[in-house]
Amino acid sequence: MDILKKFLAYYKPYKKVLFADLFFASLASMAVLAYPMLVNQITKNAISEHGIDLALVVKMIVLFLFLMVVEYGSNFYTDYCGHAMGAKIESDMRSDLFRHVQKLSFQYHDNTRTGQLMSRITTDLFDISELAHHGPEDTVISLVRIVGSFIILVNINGMLTLTIFLILPVMIVFAYHYSIKVKNALKKNKERIADINSQIEDSLSGIRVVQSFANEEIEMDKFKGSNRRFLESRKNGYKVEALFFNGLTGFISFINISVVVVGALLISYNQLQLTELITFLLYLNTLVDPVKRLVNFTQNLQNGAAGFERFMEILAIEPDITDAQDAATLSKVKGKVEFVDVGFQYGSESNYVFRNINITANPGEYIALVGSSGVGKTTLCSLIPRFYETSEGTIQIDGTDIKTVQLKSLRDHIGIVQQDVYLFSGTIKENILYGKPGASDEEMINAAKHANAHEFIMGLPGGYNANIGQRGVKLSGGQKQRLSIARVFLKNPSILIFDEATSALDNESESVVQESFEKLARNRTTFVIAHRLSTIKNADRIIVLSEKGIAEEGTHAKLLEKKGIYEKLYTMQFN
Numbered sequence: 001m002d003i004l005k006k007f008l009a010y011y012k013p014y015k016k017v018l019f020a021d022l023f024f025a026s027l028a029s030m031a032v033l034a035y036p037m038l039v040n041q042i043t044k045n046a047i048s049e050h051g052i053d054l055a056l057v058v059k060m061i062v063l064f065l066f067l068m069v070v071e072y073g074s075n076f077y078t079d080y081c082g083h084a085m086g087a088k089i090e091s092d093m094r095s096d097l098f099r100h101v102q103k104l105s106f107q108y109h110d111n112t113r114t115g116q117l118m119s120r121i122t123t124d125l126f127d128i129s130e131l132a133h134h135g136p137e138d139t140v141i142s143l144v145r146i147v148g149s150f151i152i153l154v155n156i157n158g159m160l161t162l163t164i165f166l167i168l169p170v171m172i173v174f175a176y177h178y179s180i181k182v183k184n185a186l187k188k189n190k191e192r193i194a195d196i197n198s199q200i201e202d203s204l205s206g207i208r209v210v211q212s213f214a215n216e217e218i219e220m221d222k223f224k225g226s227n228r229r230f231l232e233s234r235k236n237g238y239k240v241e242a243l244f245f246n247g248l249t250g251f252i253s254f255i256n257i258s259v260v261v262v263g264a265l266l267i268s269y270n271q272l273q274l275t276e277l278i279t280f281l282l283y284l285n286t287l288v289d290p291v292k293r294l295v296n297f298t299q300n301l302q303n304g305a306a307g308f309e310r311f312m313e314i315l316a317i318e319p320d321i322t323d324a325q326d327a328a329t330l331s332k333v334k335g336k337v338e339f340v341d342v343g344f345q346y347g348s349e350s351n352y353v354f355r356n357i358n359i360t361a362n363p364g365e366y367i368a369l370v371g372s373s374g375v376g377k378t379t380l381c382s383l384i385p386r387f388y389e390t391s392e393g394t395i396q397i398d399g400t401d402i403k404t405v406q407l408k409s410l411r412d413h414i415g416i417v418q419q420d421v422y423l424f425s426g427t428i429k430e431n432i433l434y435g436k437p438g439a440s441d442e443e444m445i446n447a448a449k450h451a452n453a454h455e456f457i458m459g460l461p462g463g464y465n466a467n468i469g470q471r472g473v474k475l476s477g478g479q480k481q482r483l484s485i486a487r488v489f490l491k492n493p494s495i496l497i498f499d500e501a502t503s504a505l506d507n508e509s510e511s512v513v514q515e516s517f518e519k520l521a522r523n524r525t526t527f528v529i530a531h532r533l534s535t536i537k538n539a540d541r542i543i544v545l546s547e548k549g550i551a552e553e554g555t556h557a558k559l560l561e562k563k564g565i566y567e568k569l570y571t572m573q574f575n
């Protein structure tokens with residue numbers, strides 16, 4: 001019931017269109033019901049052995065034309081405005097879903113396949129929109145036509161009507177049964193094509209890996225398998241569809257023949273006139289369409305309802321990282337960052353990545369985090385912008401617990417340069433402006449200059465308006481890094497997190513990136529997740545993480561002196 005209420009709520013902005021749609025759907029159905037009556041008038045009263053009543057024929061033709069205008073005009077409205085209403089509802093739902101999914105935390109996205117989400121956002125919502133539009137409309141059309149025809153048919157002849165309504169339920173059961181089979185076949189088709197799509201996406205996104213391993217044949221074999229499965233499911237789909245449609249046509253012919261046979265008997269007993277039989281046969285055809293619509297409606301209902309349930313399931317997931325009710329705005333940040341007894345685990349079932357972490361970073365301090373792979377350096381840093389929530393302890397910025405401030409204001413003060421730079425397809429300018437939408441060209445170019453990116457950008461055809469291709473494929477690793485640094489320069493945050501690239505850039509571009517990053521870090525509290533120890537010799541403080549938490553802390557020189565973990569790591573890399 002609750003779910004129905006939520007579904008109906010989406011009609012609210014389109015109430016007028018919905019009522020108009022239902023009104024025109026009823027009008028068109030009534031016009032269809034009136035046609036056989038006109039034919040009846042012509043065959044019964046206008047044409048007789050005494051000749052033709054021309055005046056009546058003309059009157060009927062005019063009425064015919066009028067009904068046609070009413071029917072097609074109404075159909076135009078339902079086809080156009082009704083569908084548009086469905087599409088608008090779908091678009092509203094898609095916006096709600098996208099807005100919601102954007103709010104869900106990293107934890108949710110870590111555990112959800114993007115492809116699945118995309119298919120929900122597209123396929124499910126299309127099914128719902130079909131239901132939103134065709135559901136009420138088809139019900140009204142079918143009711144008006146079936147009830148209307150029934151009343152008219154009974155008025156013409158009760159016995160003949162009984163003949164139809166004895167066969168009709170069997171036909172409905174047949175149609176329902178096969179419509180489910182068709183539906184299942186179509187669902188299977190969809191699943192199989194989704195398999196193919198995700199496989200193509202996977203193979204083509206990794207085309208560089210595929211070609212470098214020369215594994216095209218292996219990919220082709222995988223593709224052949226899913227391609228064959230899709231072909232089989234389509235063949236099966238066509239088979240059940242052929243059975244469904246031909247079976248239905250068979251039933252209709254059978255009803256027609258039964259009516260002709262019973263009608264002929266009734267005529268021979270003077271219980272029926274020939275003109276009445278003709279009218280009757282014409283009404284038969286107006287009955288077939290609503291039956292098909294009803295069957296179609298049950299399908300729409302199943303698909304749409306299942307889709308809507310899934311849609312609501314996602315909307316029901318509460319974002320686990322949100323603003324507290326009385327969250328304050330974090331403004332004028334000096335940049336003191338404190339970890340107080342911080343512990344973290346990914347999900348309540350998993351082990352703690354670390355516990356009892358205490359770090360105080362003073363404004364403007366440059367802190368490097370080192371430690372073996374998987375020890376939790378990235379995780380530690382992702383707690384500062386609250387990408388994940390601490391499991392124990394608190395993190396404070398300038399003495400304020402980050403859980404008590406508005407998420408947006410917190411993230412506005414933090415700049416992140418990730419090892420795997422993500423650039424959006426579009427121009428250089430659009431990508432830099434992502435750091436501060438609405439910034440002037442001058443500010444943007446300044447940021448690029450600070451990031452040592454201006455020169456290479458000017459060398460590209462189109463300069464700042466050069467298109468960088470999907471995810472920036474047309475740029476080198478170092479260029480992408482510098483663009484992401486420019487983006488953060490423009491943002492101008494007080495706190496900085498730099499996840500150093502593990503994949504080595506060549507020495508020259510590395511030193512350019514390093515130089516621009518050091519410029520960016522000036523006067524900002526900076527956390528560097530360091531992989532190459534050569535880059536952090538000048539850090540104010542180096543924190544060495546181990547499985548047991550913070551193992552060592554100090555400057556490069558002090559830690560070397562200490563001859564502990566850091567010294568070991570350093571000698572290993574140096575050698």
Ligand SMILES: Nc1ncnc2c1ncn2[C@@H]1O[C@H](COP(=O)(O)OP(=O)(O)OP(=O)(O)O)[C@@H](O)[C@H]1O
Nearest residue numbers: 110346353371372373374375376377378379380529
């Ligand atoms: N999204 C996630 N969900 C569950 N576990 C995760 C997730 N991300 C990381 N982990 C686990 O948490 C631990 C710490 O990972 P993290 O990436 O923080 O380490 P790291 O020190 O930055 O490693 P590296 O130097 O290799 O980048 C690892 O054991 C990792 O498997």
